[in-house]
Amino acid sequence: MKVIRAGIWILTAFSVLAFGGVEPWGEAILEIGAAALFVLWGILAIRRREAEIRWNWLYLPLLGLGGVALAQYASGLSVYPYRTEVELLKWGAYVLLVFLALESLRTVEQVKSFIWFLVAFGFAVSLFGIVQYFTFHGKLYWAIPLKAGSPFGPYVNRDDFAGFVELTAPLGFALLLFRAWRREQLALLLLFTIVPVGALILSASRGGIIGFFFELVLLFFLSRARQIGRKQLLGVAALALVAGSFTVWLGVSGAIQRFEQLIPAEMAPDSRISMYRDTWQIFVHHPWFGTGLGTLIEVYPRYASFYDGLIVDHAHNDYLELLADTGVAGGLCGLAFIVLLFRQGLVHLRSPGDRLRHAIRAGSLAACAGVLLHSLVDFNLHIPANALIFLLLAALATSEIGRPNEAWRPDSCEGIQCVK
Numbered sequence: 001m002k003v004i005r006a007g008i009w010i011l012t013a014f015s016v017l018a019f020g021g022v023e024p025w026g027e028a029i030l031e032i033g034a035a036a037l038f039v040l041w042g043i044l045a046i047r048r049r050e051a052e053i054r055w056n057w058l059y060l061p062l063l064g065l066g067g068v069a070l071a072q073y074a075s076g077l078s079v080y081p082y083r084t085e086v087e088l089l090k091w092g093a094y095v096l097l098v099f100l101a102l103e104s105l106r107t108v109e110q111v112k113s114f115i116w117f118l119v120a121f122g123f124a125v126s127l128f129g130i131v132q133y134f135t136f137h138g139k140l141y142w143a144i145p146l147k148a149g150s151p152f153g154p155y156v157n158r159d160d161f162a163g164f165v166e167l168t169a170p171l172g173f174a175l176l177l178f179r180a181w182r183r184e185q186l187a188l189l190l191l192f193t194i195v196p197v198g199a200l201i202l203s204a205s206r207g208g209i210i211g212f213f214f215e216l217v218l219l220f221f222l223s224r225a226r227q228i229g230r231k232q233l234l235g236v237a238a239l240a241l242v243a244g245s246f247t248v249w250l251g252v253s254g255a256i257q258r259f260e261q262l263i264p265a266e267m268a269p270d271s272r273i274s275m276y277r278d279t280w281q282i283f284v285h286h287p288w289f290g291t292g293l294g295t296l297i298e299v300y301p302r303y304a305s306f307y308d309g310l311i312v313d314h315a316h317n318d319y320l321e322l323l324a325d326t327g328v329a330g331g332l333c334g335l336a337f338i339v340l341l342f343r344q345g346l347v348h349l350r351s352p353g354d355r356l357r358h359a360i361r362a363g364s365l366a367a368c369a370g371v372l373l374h375s376l377v378d379f380n381l382h383i384p385a386n387a388l389i390f391l392l393l394a395a396l397a398t399s400e401i402g403r404p405n406e407a408w409r410p411d412s413c414e415g416i417q418c419v420k
Contacts (some may be wrong), residue, residue, distance in 0.1 A: 065337075080292060108357065212370060287328060290326040360396060
């Protein structure tokens with residue numbers, strides 16, 4: 001299954017680097033790649049005569065939401081079936097990649113490799129974002145002109161970049177906090193963890209910064225539940241101090257100014273509030289099944305109470321948009337997903353296991369929690385790259401990692417025992 005794992009890594013990296021996967025050609029490549037990997041997995045399973053499917057409770061709400069959208073498309077409940085079809089294909093690709101990840105990441109070492117890939121990739125993208133920030137001249141990748149937006153890294157919007165950091169940075173903090181590293185990896189892990197924090201503050205995304213600090217608080221409580229010692233907590237506190245110093249050195253004036261003004265550069269507060277009200281009105285008028293998955297951009301102009309000449313493609317609140325698009329039926333699927341995510345995640349986190357397993361689960365759960373909080377004021381779950389990583393981490397947080405008797409042995413000393 002190495003080729004399947006490599007394909008998931010490549011598609012994840014491609015989606016991030018291709019402006020978050022928001023362009024139609026980026027979505028098409030993601031969908032074609034997911035379908036090709038699924039066919040390849042089927043061929044390999046037939047050849048090996050092995051098809052032991054791993055169950056995950058998150059499949060239920062994901063398939064339920066897909067069923068709601070399919071019913072909207074087939075029965076004419078969607079006001080714009082083409083938009084619903086496009087969204088269905090996209091979410092179908094996410095579910096296929098989550099399924100393939102659970103089938104191909106079966107051992108502790110395989111899952112660890114994927115987590116390290118996300119941590120290292122998060123560092124690389126953050127470093128690119130910092131360099132581009134200080135050399136920016138109006139063009140993304142120094143070559144692609146932008147008409148509008150507040151880009152950071154490969155993302156057209158800084159809030160989308162912040163969502164990416166919220167998904168990757170907590171994994172590094174969790175590895176450090178739970179001491180799930182080997183001696184030769186420590187310096188690299190510290191570097192991979194500090195730089196994204198600096199990039200996040202430099203991006204000046206208020207929702208992202210608040211979400212990230214919420215993740216750190218959640219990681220602290222999860223670590224206390226696992227009885228992590230004072231040395232680890234002091235170590236993480238020292239790391240936070242170093243990250244803060246690095247951030248101050250980069251410059252924090254932009255972030256401070258945005259928090260002081262409390263006025264987004266892209267949208268005035270009255271516009272955002274009116275957008276929330278108008279999206280709620282869409283739900284009120286279509287309460288049971290909504291207007292169709294992905295149709296907000298078509299429906300919103302009829303309900304707009306504030307016109308500023310801009311096209312509203314998302315509600316800047318993933319929960320309100322889900323209700324407007326899919327009604328109570330889709331809202332219950334979303335609620336079930338969140339409940340199952342934290343219920344199953346905490347159950348697995350409390351189960352016996354080594355430090356690496358607990359670090360992966362705690363980091364994944366914290367990352368998902370931060371993005372869910374950020375989704376109150378943004379639409380990261382409608383950015384393909386971020387939505388894909390979110391679902392992959394949610395699957396890891398709620399699944400068995402490796403075989404129960406499969407141990408991970410770090411090259412480090414703990415207490416009076418030294419495992420080598």
